[in-house]
Amino acid sequence: GEDVEQSLFLSVREGDSSVINCTYTDSSSTYLYWYKQEPGAGLQLLTYIFSNMDMKQDQRLTVLLNKKDKHLSLRIADTQTGDSAIYFCAESLRGSQGNLIFGKGTKLSVKP
Amino acid sequence: KAGVTQTPRYLIKTRGQQVTLSCSPISGHRSVSWYQQTPGQGLQFLFEYFSETQRNKGNFPGRFSGRQFSNSRSEMNVSTLELGDSALYLCASSITGVDSPLHFGNGTRLTVT
Numbered sequence: 702g703e704d705v706e707q708s709l710f711l712s713v714r715e716g717d718s719s720v721i722n723c724t725y726t727d728s729s730s731t732y733l734y735w736y737k738q739e740p741g742a743g744l745q746l747l748t749y750i751f752s753n754m755d756m757k758q759d760q761r762l763t764v765l766l767n768k769k770d771k772h773l774s775l776r777i778a779d780t781q782t783g784d785s786a787i788y789f790c791a792e793s794l795r796g797s798q799g800n801l802i803f804g805k806g807t808k809l810s811v812k813p
Numbered sequence: 814k815a816g817v818t819q820t821p822r823y824l825i826k827t828r829g830q831q832v833t834l835s836c837s838p839i840s841g842h843r844s845v846s847w848y849q850q851t852p853g854q855g856l857q858f859l860f861e862y863f864s865e866t867q868r869n870k871g872n873f874p875g876r877f878s879g880r881q882f883s884n885s886r887s888e889m890n891v892s893t894l895e896l897g898d899s900a901l902y903l904c905a906s907s908i909t910g911v912d913s914p915l916h917f918g919n920g921t922r923l924t925v926t
Contacts, residue, residue, distance in 0.1 A: 731912055743817075743903055744917040789856070798869040799846030799861025799910040806855070 707790055707804035714812050719777040721807045723790030726771060730792040733766060734801065735775045738787045747775070747788075777809075785811045814840060817918035819904050825924045831892040834921045836904030838885050844910025845887040847879060850901040850920070859902075862887055863910050891923075899925045 704726045713719045725733070730752050736744040750757045750764045750773075757764045763776040777784055787808050791801040818837040826832050838845050846869075847859040858871040862881035879889040885906075891898055901922050905915035 732914070734914065736917070741919075743819075743919040744905075746914055746916055749914055791856075793912065796911065798863065799844055799905070799907070799915065800858045800869055800871065801856075801915060803856040 705790055705792055705802050705804040707788075707807045709805065710808050710810070712810045712812065713780050715780060715782055717780055719780045719784070719809055719811075721775045721777075721788050721790075721809065723773040723775075723804055724771055725773065725790070725792045725802070727792065727794055727802070728768075728771070729795040731795050732793045733764075733773050734789075734791040734793070735762075735764065736789040736791060736803075738789065738806070740786075744789065780809075780811050782811045782813060785809055817904055817906050817916055819902075819918035819921050821921060822919065823922045823924075825926065826894050827926055828894055828896060830894050831890060832894060832923060833888055833890050834902055834904075834923075836887045836889075836906075836918060838887070838904075838906030839916055842906035842908055842916070843885050844907045844913075845881055845885065846905045846907075846910065846915060847887070847889050848903040848905065848917075849873075850903055851899075856903070859889065861910055868910070894925045896925050899923060 734749040735747045761778045787806040789806045790804040844863045846861040861869040881887045901920045903920045905917045907913040
């Protein structure tokens with residue numbers, strides 16, 4: 702069955718890089734997503750990558766995809782206190798309508 | 814462009830009652846999906862609508878239902894509320910619902926007492 706795994710917590714110092722990792726099990730994934738959730742808010746789409754790509758960069762965000770190992774990572778450069786939030790990895794399966802499989806989320810704490 | 818709008822933001826209901834939540838998608842988006850978020854189970858897919866038709870459904874009891882209108886706005890209904898239905902209910906819209914990114918609203922926080 703489908704499953705997406707993430708570590709639950711990550712703590713970094715302001716100005717450092719953060720790397721949040723995710724593994725997924727279903728090889729029929731078409732797109733993989735990263736969402737950010739701040740307290741009391743919904744999910745904000747940060748970035749996404751098509752499954753035939755290896756890397757995508759968008760300003761401070763870099764997504765790396767290792768399809769062979771089914772491993773996805775999100776790197777945030779120059780992490781700021783405003784980046785403190787929960788980050789969710791999600792996969793969409795081929796042909797699936799509106800149904801993303803989410804990980805449990807990684808809580809990123811940025812210390813000044 | 815306005816984002817996904819969900820109303821109300823907060824609801825408090827009593828066991829046994831029913832509730833209706835509303836979602837207005839981003840203009841031009843025809844697919845609306847609903848998710849339940851709880852601390853224990855995380856984010857779980859409820860159902861997806863496209864052109865007023867339910868195309869996909871998650872593993873939830875029949876007490877959870879939804880509909881979509883011709884303007885793509887959607888509502889979900891939960892009947893005979895149980896304490897375990899307390900959750901954040903998130904609506905997401907996308908252009909087609911298949912291989913197009915989902916954009917989420919801020920959710921409706923439902924508390925059942």
